[in-house]
Amino acid sequence: xxxxxxxxxxxxxxxxxxxxxxxxxxxxxxxxxxxxxxxxxxxxxxxxxxxxxxxxxxxxxxxxxxxxxxxxxxxxxxxxxxxxxxxxxxxxxxxxxxxxxxxxxxxxxxxxxxxxxxxxxxxxxxxxxxxxxxxxxxxxxxxxxxxxxxxxxxxxxxxxxxxxxxxxxxxxxxxxxxxxxxxxxxx
Amino acid sequence: xxxxxxxxxxxxxxxxxxxxxxxxxxxxxxxxxxxxxxxxxxxxxxxxxxxxxxxxxxxxxxxxxxxxxxxxxxxxxxxxxxxxxxxxxxxxxxxxxxxxxxxxxxxxxxxxxxxxxxxxxxxxxxxxxxxxxxxxxxxxxxxxxxxxxxxxxxxxxxxxxxxxxxxxxxxxxxxxxxxxxxxxxxx
Amino acid sequence: xxxxxxxxxxxxxxxxxxxxxxxxxxxxxxxxxxxxxxxxxxxxxxxxxxxxxxxxxxxxxxxxxxxxxxxxxxxxxxxxxxxxxxxxxxxxxxxxxxxxxxxxxxxxxxxxxxxxxxxxxxxxxxxxxxxxxxxxxxxxxxxxxxxxxxxxxxxxxxxxxxxxxxxxxxxxxxxxxxxxxxxxxxx
Amino acid sequence: xxxxxxxxxxxxxxxxxxxxxxxxxxxxxxxxxxxxxxxxxxxxxxxxxxxxxxxxxxxxxxxxxxxxxxxxxxxxxxxxxxxxxxxxxxxxxxxxxxxxxxxxxxxxxxxxxxxxxxxxxxxxxxxxxxxxxxxxxxxxxxxxxxxxxxxxxxxxxxxxxxxxxxxxxxxxxxxxxxxxxxxxxxx
Numbered sequence: 001x002x003x004x005x006x007x008x009x010x011x012x013x014x015x016x017x018x019x020x021x022x023x024x025x026x027x028x029x030x031x032x033x034x035x036x037x038x039x040x041x042x043x044x045x046x047x048x049x050x051x052x053x054x055x056x057x058x059x060x061x062x063x064x065x066x067x068x069x070x071x072x073x074x075x076x077x078x079x080x081x082x083x084x085x086x087x088x089x090x091x092x093x094x095x096x097x098x099x100x101x102x103x104x105x106x107x108x109x110x111x112x113x114x115x116x117x118x119x120x121x122x123x124x125x126x127x128x129x130x131x132x133x134x135x136x137x138x139x140x141x142x143x144x145x146x147x148x149x150x151x152x153x154x155x156x157x158x159x160x161x162x163x164x165x166x167x168x169x170x171x172x173x174x175x176x177x178x179x180x181x182x183x184x185x186x187x
Numbered sequence: 188x189x190x191x192x193x194x195x196x197x198x199x200x201x202x203x204x205x206x207x208x209x210x211x212x213x214x215x216x217x218x219x220x221x222x223x224x225x226x227x228x229x230x231x232x233x234x235x236x237x238x239x240x241x242x243x244x245x246x247x248x249x250x251x252x253x254x255x256x257x258x259x260x261x262x263x264x265x266x267x268x269x270x271x272x273x274x275x276x277x278x279x280x281x282x283x284x285x286x287x288x289x290x291x292x293x294x295x296x297x298x299x300x301x302x303x304x305x306x307x308x309x310x311x312x313x314x315x316x317x318x319x320x321x322x323x324x325x326x327x328x329x330x331x332x333x334x335x336x337x338x339x340x341x342x343x344x345x346x347x348x349x350x351x352x353x354x355x356x357x358x359x360x361x362x363x364x365x366x367x368x369x370x371x372x373x374x
Numbered sequence: 375x376x377x378x379x380x381x382x383x384x385x386x387x388x389x390x391x392x393x394x395x396x397x398x399x400x401x402x403x404x405x406x407x408x409x410x411x412x413x414x415x416x417x418x419x420x421x422x423x424x425x426x427x428x429x430x431x432x433x434x435x436x437x438x439x440x441x442x443x444x445x446x447x448x449x450x451x452x453x454x455x456x457x458x459x460x461x462x463x464x465x466x467x468x469x470x471x472x473x474x475x476x477x478x479x480x481x482x483x484x485x486x487x488x489x490x491x492x493x494x495x496x497x498x499x500x501x502x503x504x505x506x507x508x509x510x511x512x513x514x515x516x517x518x519x520x521x522x523x524x525x526x527x528x529x530x531x532x533x534x535x536x537x538x539x540x541x542x543x544x545x546x547x548x549x550x551x552x553x554x555x556x557x558x559x560x561x
Numbered sequence: 562x563x564x565x566x567x568x569x570x571x572x573x574x575x576x577x578x579x580x581x582x583x584x585x586x587x588x589x590x591x592x593x594x595x596x597x598x599x600x601x602x603x604x605x606x607x608x609x610x611x612x613x614x615x616x617x618x619x620x621x622x623x624x625x626x627x628x629x630x631x632x633x634x635x636x637x638x639x640x641x642x643x644x645x646x647x648x649x650x651x652x653x654x655x656x657x658x659x660x661x662x663x664x665x666x667x668x669x670x671x672x673x674x675x676x677x678x679x680x681x682x683x684x685x686x687x688x689x690x691x692x693x694x695x696x697x698x699x700x701x702x703x704x705x706x707x708x709x710x711x712x713x714x715x716x717x718x719x720x721x722x723x724x725x726x727x728x729x730x731x732x733x734x735x736x737x738x739x740x741x742x743x744x745x746x747x748x
Contacts, residue, residue: 031240039243040227040601042235045269048603053592053636054704056600057684076239082606123244127369143241143351145366164704179706182688218427226430227414231420262427310431315557330428330538332553373442413617414601416609419643449614497618501743507670517615517725519740 015152016173019134023170024116027091027103027129028163030073030080032122033139036159039075049079052159058167059087061178065171068110069180072102074125088183100128109131122146122158137166202339203360206321210357211303213249214278214316215350217260219309220326223346226262236266238348239346243290245354246274248365252358255297259289261312287315294319307353309333309345324353389526390547393508397544398490400436400501401465401477402537404447404454406496407513410533413449423453426533432541433461435552439545442484446476448499474502481506494540496520496532511540569644577734578715582697585677586650586733587623588664588690591634591641593683594700597720601694602637610640613720619728620648622739626732633663635686654740661689668693681727683719698727 008170013166015021040048059069070091077094084092084116092110095113096102099121114128119126122142127149130136138150147153156162171178203210218224221242227235246256257278264281271279281336283289285309294300306313306320315338317323324335326349334340343349356371358365390397399499405411408429414422433443444465445458453466458466470476473495481487493500493507496516499501501523504510512524521527545552577584592598595616601609620630631652632645638655643651657663660682668674680687680694683703688710691697699711700723708714717723732739 011681033242037240039238039240039270040235040603041238041266041273042227043265043269045265046273046604048235048601048609051600053596053598053600054684057686078604078606079602081563082602082604083600085606086602098288124366124369125244127366130370133308143366145369149370164295168705179685179688179704182685182724183705222427224427226425226427226457227422228425228453228456228460229414230420230452230456231457232452235422302389310428311553311556312431314553330553331542332556336557400701409614411614413612413614414609415612415640416601416644417607417639417643419646422609443601498740498743499618501740504566504744517740518729519743523744546716 011025016135016170019118020170021115023067023134024112025068025070025106025110025118027072027106027117027119027133029099029119029121029123029126029142030071030083031075032142032158034071034083034159034163036117036157037122038159039077047077049081049083050159051083052161052163054161055159055163056087058164059089061167061171063088065174065176069136070103070106072096072099073117074099081165095134098128099126099158100132103129103132120163158160201360202355203322203357206305207357207360209303210295211299212255212257212293212305212306214257214259214293214304214320215307216286216308216313217258217270218262221258221270221346221350223344224263224309225346234264236264236265236270238270239348239350241348242350243268243274245351246276248354248358251276251365252361254364257290257293259283259286259306261286262357270351276313277349279321285315286313287319289355290316307350311316312357315355377391388543388547390509390544393492394547396542397441398486399442399444399480399490400483401444401491401493401507402478403473403493403495404445404457404498404502405449406516406532407494408445408457408533408537410531412533413451421451421453423451423457424533425457426535426537428535429533429537432460432524432538433463435545436540438552439548439550444480446470446473446478446493448473453527465505471498472502474506477503477506493539498559515555572610575730575734577696577731580679581731581734583677584628584672584679584695586629586667586671586679588631588633588667588678588680588694590649590660590680590684590687591632591644591683592636593703593719594681595632595644595720597718597723598683599720601640605705608638608640610638610644612644613722613724615722616724617648619725620650622728622732624649625739626735626737631664631667633680634659659689660687663691664690664693675690681724696705 017069019020035049062121069089071092073080091106093102114132115134117133118135120127120137124145136147137152139158141152142159154162156165189368222236256276261278278293280289301319302321304320305322306316307324311332322338324339324343325333326345328344341349341352343352409423443463446467454468465480467476488506489508491507492509493503496510498519509525511526512520513528513532515531528536528539530539596610630650633654641655652667654663675693676695678694679696680690681698685706696712698713699707700715700719702718715723715726717726
């Protein structure tokens with residue numbers, strides 16, 4: 001693990017500064033957060049979702065540094081399972097009606113509590129998780145009701161860099177700069 | 188149902204204020220309204236359309252509060268049926284040549300009249316419905332001929348938030364704030 | 375056919391004014407003109423192209439008023455054939471190596487000459503048609519080499535309204551306003 | 562081959578001026594460079610990537626003028642192979658864990674060295690190639706860590722014109738103007 005003591009100084013204020021060291025679980029709504037909300041449907045009812053390779057790298061980095069990832073979606077699409085499996089995500093919950101209940105279930109399995117949990121969501125049904133998480137994060141194009149409740153709002157839109165933006169800031173708050181590693185492995 | 192008496196005050200003028208309480212049917216053109224007009228065609232002629240998860244939430248909210256939804260499209264694509272079925276929409280009409288006739292058919296079945304109907308459309312073949320509806324609504328990127336006739340023009344483009352924008356304003360005009368519900372169910 | 379004598383007055387200058395009455399054939403490159411240039415490829419090599427419903431309406435209107443449409447593409451994708459067939463286009467040429475030769479072939483069949491032909495293209499291989507057509511039209515995001523040669527450059531990008539923008543201007547130059555028709559058929 | 566001695570004069574400074582004549586290999590990361598990073602996944606786990614027809618023309622032009630092309634991707638998707646095969650690319654490497662090693666392998670086969678190699682990348686795992694290449698090029702929306710190391714940053718985003726932008730500048734630096742050829746073949 002490469003640590004970079006200079007990173008923090010160049011950040012005027014990192015929203016995860018005082019929180020990140022306690023976090024164990026990063027739970028993610030899918031549509032509108034890891035995607036731009038698009039639901040592609042073909043003539044046979046086969047559904048496609050559009051994920052982003054940079055967000056995938058973000059998830060792999062978080063896993064590398066020990067964080068548990070969960071996908072919690074109201075959608076029943078198997079494309080979510082396909083994405084989760086390809087990224088070795090342990091908790092892939094689809095067709096979820098109450099996300100609060102879903103979060104609690106994962107927290108019991110991991111034996112952690114709300115103060116160790118971050119949730120990323122963009123629509124009103126995500127708001128039910130509020131009492132179960134330490135921070136609620138939203139992309140800049142989230143529904144106004146979410147923007148009003150979010151502890152942090154990204155500069156990026158869902159599916160357009162938002163999750164990676166979070167990952168970079170979050171790891172920086174822990175003094176981790178994964179880029180140094182890739183550079184050093186190249187020399 | 189959660190009502191919020193403060194909402195109306197913060198809205199300077201809601202275009203659905205004097206209309207919404209009489210509306211029973213919300214009829215929607217698909218291409219360019221629930222989508223951005225994209226028609227994806229593969230090498231086997233299989234067609235895909237791109238819908239949006241936030242619009243889906245909008246349709247579910249309108250249904251929850253008792254409004255009938257209809258999809259009326261000139262396109263014959265089965266992807267429209269797949270979307271309509273997944274959202275429990277009762278009226279899914281595809282390959283429609285004359286949308287005026289289609290609207291009248293639904294109005295007869297529901298025993299309602301034009302003054303109880305809203306239509307959302309974006310292209311010139313949608314203009315035939317004008318005499319059969321109370322309001323004609325268009326996304327900001329609709330064809331100029333539609334923009335010239337529309338009773339309300341959204342700030343959003345078709346498939347990019349337009350339908351949900353309508354839903355939020357429409358429900359607010361009825362003093363309904365569905366977000367309060369999601370918050371309260373979370374505490 | 376609905377004619378509207380007032381349209382021309384509101385147009386300061388229509389680029390097709392002196393040309394449109396002589397035109398018989400409208401030949402269209404596909405990638406980057408009827409699409410945004412995207413080539414979707416799946417794990418099985420199945421290709422998808424993204425067309426636009428508004429452009430489809432434009433083609434149907436031009437056909438209605440007697441113009442012959444041709445798709446001339448260097449790509450071999452069957453998705454082009456699927457789109458052409460769904461729009462009843464008579465000339466669908468794919469895998470074309472020399473577009474000049476292709477245009478000449480169609481002109482012979484139709485017994486017309488270059489002065490009766492418009493071509494819409496966006497990339498350098500389209501430039502070979504220049505001596506075979508009356509006008510060469512490009513979307514605003516065409517390759518600079520095409521923009522330098524184009525007789526008219528649309529305000530819209532390829533696949534994002536460009537073809538319909540052309541259609542509307544072209545029909546207006548003939549004093550045809552197809553929207554009046556849709557309105558009148560609705561009363 | 563059409564050469565245009567006037568081109569260089571109109572370019573204030575071409576970043577490939579002093580380099581291009583020595584280059585033999587142009588190696589390209591795929592996600593985020595030839596695509597916008599989108600990963601489309603359907604209900605059956607079938608993956609689709611979105612390439613661009615203009616970039617395809619760029620690759621064909623570079624091949625025409627004798628440059629070797631390589632695709633080097635961390636992704637295992639067969640869609641990369643489908644794209645590479647359709648463009649007659651000789652080196653198509655997918656599922657690559659260490660891109661530095663991959664580049665070295667190709668350089669040995671071609672019997673060339675780092676000073677004859679250009680790499681185009683957008684994310685942190687691409688940085689490992691730095692010691693193995695002459696120039697590292699990034700699209701304008703690359704990860705900040707790449708932008709900080711890039712020898713040239715395009716005005717275009719990945720998948721949205723970036724590779725063709727590079728191609729045009731690179732060929733111009735060699736006094737090659739492929740557009741003249743297409744024009745002259747048309748007269």
